[in-house]
Amino acid sequence: xxxxxxVRYADLGGETEILKLLDGLGGEPIHADALxxxxxxxDSAAAVGxxxxxxxxxxxxxxxxxxxxxxxxxxxxxxxxMRMMIRRAVELGLNKHFVMVPVKSKGFxxxxxxxxxxxxxxxMEREGDIGGGCLN
Numbered sequence: 001x002x003x004x005x006x007v008r009y010a011d012l013g014g015e016t017e018i019l020k021l022l023d024g025l026g027g028e029p030i031h032a033d034a035l036x037x038x039x040x041x042x043d044s045a046a047a048v049g050x051x052x053x054x055x056x057x058x059x060x061x062x063x064x065x066x067x068x069x070x071x072x073x074x075x076x077x078x079x080x081x082m083r084m085m086i087r088r089a090v091e092l093g094l095n096k097h098f099v100m101v102p103v104k105s106k107g108f109x110x111x112x113x114x115x116x117x118x119x120x121x122x123x124m125e126r127e128g129d130i131g132g133g134c135l136n
Contacts, residue, residue, distance in 0.1 A: 009034040025065040039077040046072035049081040061094040
């Protein structure tokens with residue numbers, strides 16, 4: 001069974017499985033108040049995403065980073081995590097979103113309504129809520 005839940009980064013404490021996933025993301029430090037969405041399959045963390053309301057550039061909120069463990073890829077976990085982050089951002093009044101993605105992942109993000117802003121950058125943007133079901 002696949003389910004997902006939100007947790008504040010500062011409250012992860014003993015969640016070593018999730019902390020290992022987050023450590024593997026690299027990049028900028030995660031703010032203590034950032035929200036973390038974790039998708040589980042059969043009680044094992046399968047995917048994780050970061051929603052940090054402080055990660056803004058102008059009117060745009062950065063979503064992610066997101067990672068899906070290799071054994072769980074192509075099974076809907078990444079889409080679930082992204083839909084939950086988009087929905088929560090919209091609930092918070094943050095309607096413009098961007099992600100920084102590797103070229104190999106552009107198709108996935110296009111399926112979620114993101115558009116490349118130019119041909120030489122990994123930045124993709126979208127606006128508004130997203131359709132499709134997600135657990136909240």
